Amino acid sequence: MGKPKFDPPTNTFPYKIAKRLNILSVPRKYIIDTGEGMPAYTPRGIRKSALNSQLSDRVHDVSWPYLRRFLILKKTYKQRFNEERLERIDRMIEAANATCYSKLANCVIDLKKQDTKDVKKKKGWTESEWKKHMDYISQIAGPKRDFRPPPAKRGQSKPLEALLPRLMQISSRPMFKIYKRLSQETWYRNPEKVAPKALKYVISDRVKKLAVARVVPQPGAFD
Structure with a gap:
């Protein structure tokens, strides 16, 4: 089992x-x-x-403080710390420089030059760039635009007696269109009634020939 x-x-x-x-x-x-x-x-x-x-490399890199804090610490306590302690801070800066986070943040410090390597530092502006910059500065430095609507322009004043005819006209009820039947329209013609002139019409031979029905051949007639 x-x-x-x-x-x-x-x-x-x-x-x-x-x-x-x-x-x-x-x-x-x-x-x-x-x-x-x-x-x-x-x-x-x-x-x-x-x-x-076991500590992973990623956690070890993240555990290092920011390089800016190391610099502030070294600059603040440079006169108080001994040489051994300052050397230990330099070693910590070198260890923090080797992390990928310092390289991605572009804040690697060179201890020999004592400055920050700013790879993305802008170069000097050209004349055209300065002109565009000054044009923009002059544009935003001007007074703010007043977006209030302008005052309404009114015509000359008139007495009430002169306005009454127009007021009575626009206050009256509008005349709506009345739809009639087709038989009540003036242009309507009754299809059942024959026009008097049609009774006097003389048919021609050509019309008689066209009025004769055509002979349609039946299937199987030529077999």
Whole structure:
């Protein structure tokens, strides 16, 4: 018989336990259990499992402070720190220079020159660039534009008696178009009635010839 897939229920846990759950319930090796179900901590509040872990290069590079802080520290305490401590700060600056983050931020420091390598530093402007710059400065330095609408221009004043005819005209009800039947229109012609001139019309031979129906050949007539 093979190994059962479930562990039988016990008095403390009256359910079947799957084999997969038993495998997942085993703690990993790098987790140090104190016996109470929680990982162990040092007096400073650091996990003991974190002290035994291997530090990746990315985390090591990110852990270095900004180069600007190193420079401020060195400049501020240059007269107070001894040579050994200043040399240690220089070594930390060299180590921080080697990280990819310092190179991407373009803030690599040369300790011999004591300046920052600014690769993207702009060159001197040409005459055309200065002209464009000064034109823009003169444009934005002018007074702000007043976007308020201009005052309305009104004509000469008139007495009310002169305006009454126009007021009565625009206040009257408009005359709507009345749609009539076709039979009530003046241009309508009843198709049932024959015009008097049509009764006096004399038909020609040509019209008689065209009025004769054409002989349509039937299928199978020429077989």
